[in-house]
Amino acid sequence: KQEVTQIPAALSVPEGENLVLNCSFTDSAIYNLQWFRQDPGKGLTSLLLIQSSQREQTSGRLNASLDKSSGRSTLYIAASQPGDSATYLCAVRPKRGSNYKLTFGKGTLLTVNP
Amino acid sequence: NAGVMQNPRHLVRRRGQEARLRCSPMKGHSHVYWYRQLPEEGLKFMVYLQKENIIDESGMPKERFSAEFPKEGPSILRIQQVVRGDSAAYFCASASGSRHENTGELFFGEGSRLTVL
DSSP states (O other): OOOEEEEOSEEEEETTOOEEEEEEESOOOEEEEEEEEEOTTSOEEEEEEEETTOSEEEETTEEEEEETTTTEEEEEEOSOOGGGOEEEEEEEEESSSSTTOOEEOOOEEEEEEO | OOOOEEEOSEEEEOTTOOEEEEEEOOTTOOEEEEEEEOTTSOEEEEEEEETTEEEEOTTSOSSSEEEEOOSSSOEEEEEOSOOGGGOEEEEEEEEOHHHHHHHOOOEEOOOEEEEEO
16 A cells, blocks of 8 residues: 655755755555645645656756655755745656555645745 | 636534535536545546446545435535545546537636645
């Protein structure tokens, strides 16, 4: 059974700092991995989608990497801003079986202080 | 191009009442998924539907919960005789048929937050 763990559970940084969020998964047979942002009381906004054949994806100040063999992904946020404060969720889609079911981590709550 | 629309955004019910949550997928999307987010927990898959078909309901409690996606109109998640443990955020996601197969990208709505008193 796939399990997704996100570390740390919460992170508080001063504005301008570069930071890394971690996601690990137990079953490396994944189709893809997706990073989402969730603001309080809001839905999920897709940030980056990495296919299993890819090593990284970039969008603006965000860079996500994937090491499938070790079961890890990182989300790197450069020059953090207060507007980046949110919960960041990692989700994997399995390669086998019911591959439409995403397995989510519990998220990392990020606070960027002005 | 509207995204996934869910309503109501907030719903309060007393124990024993019924809750109906609606989801309109993105235009052109024929695949709908419902996920539940309990307090302090990650999102959990509940059910996967295509038009007029339930593809996989393995994540849904066997009693009191049902889902449908009719030929016309939104998908509906129905919870009968609600209990306090049903209090959660219920998210709907949609995907198009062909794009879903190629990229696996789901688009989520803003969720419906159910509070059971």
